[in-house]
Amino acid sequence: MSGKQFVHPYIPNSEPAVKKEMLDAIGMKSVEDIYKGIPDRLRFKGTMNLPEPMISEYTCQRHVEGILAENKNAKDNICFLGGGTWNHYVPSVVDTIMERDEFLTCYVGDAYTDHGKFQALFESSSMLADLTGFEACNTPTYDWANAIAIACRMAARMTGRKEILVAGNMDPDRLLVVKNYCKPELTVNTIGYDKDSGLMNLEDLKAKVSENTATVYLENPIYIGALEVQVAEICKIAHEVGATAMVGVDPTSLGILEAPAAYGADYAVGDLQPLGLHMSYGAGLGGFICTKDEKEFLGEYPSLLFGVCDTRQEGEYGFGEVYYERTSYASREKGKDFIGTTTALHGIAAAVYMALMGPQGFKELGEGIIQRVAYVKKELSKIPGITIPVNGCSYCDFMVDFNGTGKTVKEINKALLNYNILGGKDISNIFPEYGQSALYSVTEVHTKEDLQALFDALKAICA
Secondary structure (H helix, E strand, O other): OOOOOOOOOOOOOOOHHHHHHHHHHOOOOOHHHHHOOOOHHHOOOOOOOOOOOOOOHHHHHHHHHHHHOOOOOOOOOEEOOOOOOOOOOOOHHHHHHHOOOOOOOOOOOOHHHOOOHHHHHHHHHHHHHHHHOOOEEOOOEOOHHHHHHHHHHHHHHHHOOOEEEEEOOOOHHHHHHHHHHHOOOOEEEEEOEOOOOOOEOHHHHHHHOOOOEEEEEEEOOEOOOEOOOOHHHHHHHHHHOOOEEEEEEOHHHHHOOOOHHHHOOOEEEEEOOOOOOOOOOOOOOOEEEEEOOOHHHHOOOOOOOEEEEEOOOOOOEEEEEOOHHHOOOOOHHHOOOOOOOOOHHHHHHHHHHHHHHHHHHHHHHHHHHHHHHHHHHHHHOOOOOOEOOOOOOOOOEEEEEOHHHOOOHHHHHHHHHHHOEEOOEEOOOOOHHHOOEEEEEOOOOOOHHHHHHHHHHHHHHHO
């Protein structure tokens, strides 16, 4: 470099003159002054073993693409992974609308940045409310787990109670988020479930629910692969002690399953990912919370709500933020909860998907999935050593027991890669009572040929 300091083309403000100008502005002589508060014992003294920088953009692109090509992705392989992110078909028009300049940001924005975004989010919330049977729905949270946690705090504020009861058969990762988010004021306790049916243990629920309980949370479909047929009874038990009831749902299932509001739930939460969002690293998620359009519920939402508003022009209407003063945007120190970057763009994608599908589309989607799952469970049960440990009907996700094969889920999944198949999620560590079992997911994208490929591969691997 002829003695000159190297300026990396991909690191902003690394040019010496620009760097000096920035340091002068903050009254420092070097970058080291920024880090002087870090104790010397924590600082790395050696030289990092890094390769020479790639200053050619094309070379760098080829290098990164070569690394990515080593991944086994769901596009080039048959994927049976689920458990929170599912392989659904995404119509091309969803991506087209998402990529419009007026929408392309994860931020909700403000009135001066609204070029149809407010209306799109209003329509998204309205359709989600229709699916769940409620009237109110917030702008998207980070993900399903975050939606549960926020709704738990909403319920605690509304009831003045400090205990949250959750179904022990829920997604363990979501449970960790809920416990962390509810600290330190709220206590989160789990309710037992029946191993064979996967259903909540109602006797355990009755023994634990009390006048200290703010809400009872359950999932339907259940994470471990069943439908919670006791939902109305669970809601009733919660209400008898003055608690609320919260149901986590896969929104695509609501074309064939009863809406949560219809059987007595007070909150419906879930994820937007099945509604037109591609699976990705980070999952393309977005949580939603739906409730009744009543002030006691609306007043506890920390996130933005959109509604129809009057305009200066008589006879015309617009879309704006409802009950804005309850948010931390209006009053930082008095906000219900502090929320950060939302997934508003994913809410718009969901609006496009739901509008395209319509009621009949959701009905056909749900029927197709539940029929495929029933067929796969029946065929897998015919393979020696494989059983389906949880009885009853399943939607998308279902458990497959490999204990009788003498092989671990890890071994089977590794072998399936040789057949270009991504096997089910290994849950042997998070639900050890089922031993070597995996959570498989089947959706509308799986053809009969895909399913037969799975059957043939497992027959060969387990022989």
